[in-house]
Each structure stands twice: as C-alpha cells, then as structure tokens.
Amino acid sequence: MRNPPQPKLTSFDKRQELLTARRNAKMARSTHAYVRGNTAKFYDWLEQADIRSLPEGPAIWICGDCHTGNLGPVGNVQGRIDVQIRDLDQTVIGNPVHDLIRLGLSLATAARGSALPGVTTINMIEALFEGYALAFDNDRASDDVCRKPEVVRVVMREAVRRSxxxxxxxxxxxxxxxxxxxxxxxxxxxxxxxxxxxxxxxxxxxxxxxxxxxxxxxxxxxxxxxxxxxxxxxxxxxxxxxxxxxxxxxxxxxxxxxxxxxxxxxxxxxxxxxxxxxxxxxxxxxxxxxxxxxxxxxxxxxxxxxxxxxxxxxxLLPQDLKLEIEQIGEAEAMEVARYLAFVVGQAHARQMDKATRRSWLAELKRTKPKSIDAPLWLWSSIVELVGSHEVGYLEHCRRYALAAE
Structure with a gap:
C-alpha cells in the first residue's frame, strides 16, 4: 500500500501556491540559501552595476547560475565520475566572468554563514581567482594540479560506492x-x-x-x-x-x-x-x-x-551528488574555493583553443592590484553583491514571516 498523498492536491493552482510557500521557506533558512534561490537578484545587479570594469571574455557557454550547490560528482555512460557543473537551467553563451563572480558570491556567503573572519573571505577570493586562472594555463592545467579538498574527496568516495x-x-x-x-x-x-x-x-x-x-x-x-x-x-x-x-x-x-x-x-x-x-x-x-x-x-x-x-x-545515476557547502571550516576554505573555481575554469577552457586560453589568461591577470592577489573587479563585485544579498535576505525573512502570520 502506498502512503496517502501529503498534501492532498486538488488543482494546479493549489500546487503552485504550496510550491511558492515552500520556496520562500527554503530561502529564509540562510543568506547562502537565499543566494541559491534568488538568481534574479544577481542578474539585476549585472544590469544595474557599472560592468564596464568587467573584462569581456570569449563568447562561450557559461553556467549562468554558478553557485556551489550546482557543482558536484557526475557520472557518465561509461561509469567514470568527475566533478562538473550539474545544473544548466540558465546556461547561455555569455561572459565567463559572470560564472566566476556568482561562484565567489556563493562561497563568500557560505563563509559568512560559517562565522569565518573577514580575512578568510579575502583569502578565499584570492584562491578562487588562482584556481580559475590555473585552468587556462596551457602548461599546468591538468586534473592533478589542483588538490581536491577533503569535503570533495568525501563526496567522491561516496559517489564511487553508490548503487x-x-x-x-x-x-x-x-x-x-x-x-x-x-x-x-x-x-x-x-x-x-x-x-x-x-x-x-x-x-x-x-x-x-x-x-x-x-x-x-x-x-x-x-x-x-x-x-x-x-x-x-x-x-x-x-x-x-x-x-x-x-x-x-x-x-x-x-x-x-x-x-x-x-x-x-x-x-x-x-x-x-x-x-x-x-x-x-x-x-x-x-x-x-x-x-x-x-x-x-x-x-x-x-x-x-x-x-x-x-x-x-x-x-539520474547513483553517482550524481550535490556538494553541500552550507558550512565551511577556516582550514579548508581556500582549498574549496581554489578547487571549485578550477572546475568551472576547466568547463570554460575546454571550449577554447590554446591561443584563446592564453589571451584570456592574460586579460584576467591584467588588472590585479598590489593590495590583493585577485583583480579589483572581482573583489569589488563580490563585496557589493554580498552586501545587497544580506539586505535582500533580511527583507525576504520579514516578508515571509508576515505572510506566515
């Protein structure tokens, strides 16, 4: 016997109402969850921000919604497992820096939710840029040059043994x-x-x-x-x-x-x-x-x-798993940022020839200041986005709480 339907649905409209309420509840759990659920806010920022300072990368397929939850182990038809982007709803041919900035926003809010000090967030952004740039280095960009952090190795081991x-x-x-x-x-x-x-x-x-x-x-x-x-x-x-x-x-x-x-x-x-x-x-x-x-x-x-x-x-394969990085430790924060950015960089780099990878790497490194080992456009974009999403999250909680009452 099946379990009785919970809840009992009588119409498509009722289904939509329940789904909206559930979505609001999930987004109210944390700033990191709000970032994952409110992709539109990121796109609004891209439209309103002064994006002239952002480099224009090669016209390639990008994820479009590149947060930590959209990365994880994925199996292929031959049974091989690798960490790749696992959700492509928003994929378009666009500017690859949008993926890098959104991933940085996701990691920064995870760090804040884990009560890590601000200097750790700075180090994470530096590691993020280092890992992404490494994927375009024709002499160094191989699978074994960027060490998998323990949180990734644990999920990979689980993926391998799953049936x-x-x-x-x-x-x-x-x-x-x-x-x-x-x-x-x-x-x-x-x-x-x-x-x-x-x-x-x-x-x-x-x-x-x-x-x-x-x-x-x-x-x-x-x-x-x-x-x-x-x-x-x-x-x-x-x-x-x-x-x-x-x-x-x-x-x-x-x-x-x-x-x-x-x-x-x-x-x-x-x-x-x-x-x-x-x-x-x-x-x-x-x-x-x-x-x-x-x-x-x-x-x-x-x-x-x-x-x-x-x-x-x-x-769906048993090997398809999500990387859950709601909480992150100070010791592994840089490793996680470096590795996930490397994965995204590989996804971008495989669409470019060697000459394009070389010129894109040069462009990425062109605007690095002396005060931080990452381009200023990357750092300032993530800082601005973290601030706007913190405000948006609190407003979302206020509206959700009032609606619940």
Whole structure:
C-alpha cells in the first residue's frame, strides 16, 4: 500500500501556491540559501552595476547560475565520475566572468554563514581567482594540479560506492518499483500521466533509458510510476516529474530500473552576448550548454516537449551528488574555493583553443592590484553583491514571516 498523498492536491493552482510557500521557506533558512534561490537578484545587479570594469571574455557557454550547490560528482555512460557543473537551467553563451563572480558570491556567503573572519573571505577570493586562472594555463592545467579538498574527496568516495539501491532509498525511500507519495513526491493528474506514458513510447526518448550500463536496446520501455517532484529551490513551480521505468520487462533490481528526471526548460534570465547563436527551444539550449560545459551530464540528456512546453529529460545515476557547502571550516576554505573555481575554469577552457586560453589568461591577470592577489573587479563585485544579498535576505525573512502570520 502506498502512503496517502501529503498534501492532498486538488488543482494546479493549489500546487503552485504550496510550491511558492515552500520556496520562500527554503530561502529564509540562510543568506547562502537565499543566494541559491534568488538568481534574479544577481542578474539585476549585472544590469544595474557599472560592468564596464568587467573584462569581456570569449563568447562561450557559461553556467549562468554558478553557485556551489550546482557543482558536484557526475557520472557518465561509461561509469567514470568527475566533478562538473550539474545544473544548466540558465546556461547561455555569455561572459565567463559572470560564472566566476556568482561562484565567489556563493562561497563568500557560505563563509559568512560559517562565522569565518573577514580575512578568510579575502583569502578565499584570492584562491578562487588562482584556481580559475590555473585552468587556462596551457602548461599546468591538468586534473592533478589542483588538490581536491577533503569535503570533495568525501563526496567522491561516496559517489564511487553508490548503487541503484542507494539512489532508490535516497530519492524514493524504498527499493520497490513505485514512487511513494509524500512531502517530496505528489500525485500527477490523469492527463499528466497519459502524456508521460505517450512521451516514453517515442523511440528517441526510450533510447535515453537504454543508453546507459549496456542495457538491451529493445526500443521500448514501460512506465512503472510517475509523480510530480517537489525539488530544488529556484526551479520550484515549474514542471518537474520523476518517472520510474522498467527497461526490459524484468524489473530485476537496479540494472533494469531507470529513474528519469523531467524538468521544464524555461527562458534563461542570465545575460547572453548579443548575437550569440543558441537554440531557440529552451530545452535544446540547456542540452547544448550541458554538452559543452559538463560532458558527463550532457551526453545523457534529451530535449522533448510536454504540455506544449520544452522539457529536459535525464537519467539520474547513483553517482550524481550535490556538494553541500552550507558550512565551511577556516582550514579548508581556500582549498574549496581554489578547487571549485578550477572546475568551472576547466568547463570554460575546454571550449577554447590554446591561443584563446592564453589571451584570456592574460586579460584576467591584467588588472590585479598590489593590495590583493585577485583583480579589483572581482573583489569589488563580490563585496557589493554580498552586501545587497544580506539586505535582500533580511527583507525576504520579514516578508515571509508576515505572510506566515
């Protein structure tokens, strides 16, 4: 027997109301959570700030929402695991410095939430720049030149040992071939279920489920269960479904089961370079950006349409984990900043030839002052953003508390 639906939903409007309340509650937990959930505030700053002092980097795919929670171990179809960008909703062809500044903002608010002294934040920003620049050094930019901090090594070890049962217990709370309703999974309507069933009858969609782990490509999969997935923060309120599939009809443990994440692709709010040639379909844009920035993830994503809206499908792997850096210690702060910036730098650098990497590195280093071992535009941008987000967070808490009352 399934658990009874919690809460009982009677309409799409009611679902939206509950999701909005949940999103507000998540953002009220900390400044760091507010930064993660309020991407629009960062884009507003980019529009209003004097960005003439920011260097204009090469026109490449950028994450667009590059905070610590959007980085983590990601598995590929061959089973290799690497730390890459894991959320590409806002990906566009734009200025790579936007990713660096947003990552710095995320790390700085994590440091403040951990009650670290201001000098540690300064050192973190210096390490952030050092790690990012290292990815563009043609002579030094290899995977082993930037040491993984302990918090990353712990998550990587967990990713390596994880199996389908770990994924099922974490995501589904059980290893039985059903999705249990509760606080994370809500019932879908008959129309939603019918459209999900029809979606996986298409050969191109069914092939996504058979492409991993040498599954038999029968061209047909069976939808065992589906639910609306209450997941994320900034994405709450969009179409989001978890779909449990049987690939070959055997339903034998995890090898024959497949958990698909369906997520609506919405218009990116991240600033893009004028004239940049990108797919007009928002789901296709996300997939294209993922394949450029995070090959492990991009190769197992697919663009489709549901309810007349673009959606992105991807199979969830047990190895896909999020880096949770709500709290950070003083000893590891610099290592974390350096390494995560290096990961982002690698995602950018793999889209450039050697000459472009060399010229971009020279441009990055051109404006470093004597007082801090990082460009002044990077430091001043992060300081200004931390201040505005602290104010915004307190205002959000005030409004949320009044609404709750």
């Amino acid at each position: 389908w049962k770990h994924l099922a217990r974490e995501r589904l709370e059980d290893t039985r071939p059903t999705i249990p309703f509760g606080s994370r999974f809500w019932p879908v309507s008959k129309d939603e279920r019918a459209e999900i069933d029809a979606l996986f009858e298409k050969a191109t969609v069914a092939n996504l489920a058979t492409s991993l782990r040498d599954r038999a490509n029968t061209g047909h999969v069976t939808v065992l269960d589906a639910a609306y997935w209450v997941k994320g923060c900034s994405s709450l309120g969009r179409l989001r479904y978890a779909v449990l599939l049987d690939v070959d009809g055997g339903v034998v443990e995890g090898d024959d089961l497949c958990l698909i994440d369906i997520k609506e692709g919405v218009k990116a709010a991240a600033p893009r370079y004028p004239g940049a040639a990108m797919p007009r379909d928002n789901a296709e844009r996300v997939v294209a950006g993922a394949r450029a920035l995070s090959p492990h993830l991009g190769e197992r994503m697919l663009a489709a349409t549901m309810q007349g809206k673009p959606v992105v499908l991807r199979e």
